[in-house]
């Protein structure tokens with residue numbers, strides 16, 4: 001039994017709709033690769049979770065399933081209580097636009113577009129006027145420490161600054177859940193630390209954060225760590241170590 005199940009103090013917590021819930025989730029690719037194999041996972045609203053594990057273990061698959069960029073071949077994925085397998089394309093787009101923010105290792109910034117315009121484009125789905133989008137984009141860029149770079153284009157920014165623009169774009173719509181796939185993977189130590197600080201700050205502000213990281217220090221600083229290996233969750237700092245349990249049986 002997990003610590004969470006045993007802990008009476010968290011009973012009330014369990015009754016709320018979690019941000020993410022995986023029930024028996026597998027993702028088998030054509031050809032037979034089991035990217036994920038029977039994963040159960042629950043992430044409460046407001047948690048910050050580091051997903052760790054070796055290359056090819058299934059980390060990005062977890063994130064892509066949460067982000068509804070991929071679909072399970074078995075089991076159920078719920079995001080804020082919605083069974084994503086049961087949503088049509090329109091509902092999926094709405095969920096992605098309103099509730100989810102994505103940050104990737106490679107920044108995916110449009111070439112030649114000024115930071116403020118790139119971030120403002122993150123609000124196109126809201127239908128709000130350009131002036132409002134711009135104001136909110138400036139706010140988001142200020143928040144990530146780039147108030148003095150709003151008119152810069154990607155080639156006029158450092159790698160760390162580009163990643164902060166990407167984060168500003170991901171959070172400008174105030175998503176409840178931020179998904180970051182190795183956001184520091186292409187950055188030097190100092191820029192990487194600044195990006196992780198930013199994720200912690202968003203977490204403190206109430207955003208649920210799922211971040212994949214290869215960096216041991218970053219992972220150690222996350223309030224919760226989930227370790228994936230061969231498509232399975234083998235350890236979760238929120239519960240008794242799964243591998244320790246399996247080792248005993």
Ligand SMILES: Nc1ncnc2c1ncn2[C@@H]1O[C@H](COP(=O)(O)OP(=O)(O)OP(=O)(O)O)[C@@H](O)[C@H]1O
Nearest residue numbers: 029030033034035054055056057058059060061062
């Ligand atoms: N489209 C696909 N077709 C077949 N196999 C795939 C496909 N996408 C991923 N895989 C396999 O699924 C497994 C999990 O991939 P995933 O991208 O989730 O790993 P990861 O833990 O994110 O690795 P990395 O740290 O290298 O990014 C890998 O073995 C990979 O080769």
Ligand SMILES: [Mg+2]
Nearest residue numbers: 059060061181
């Ligand atoms: Mg990956």
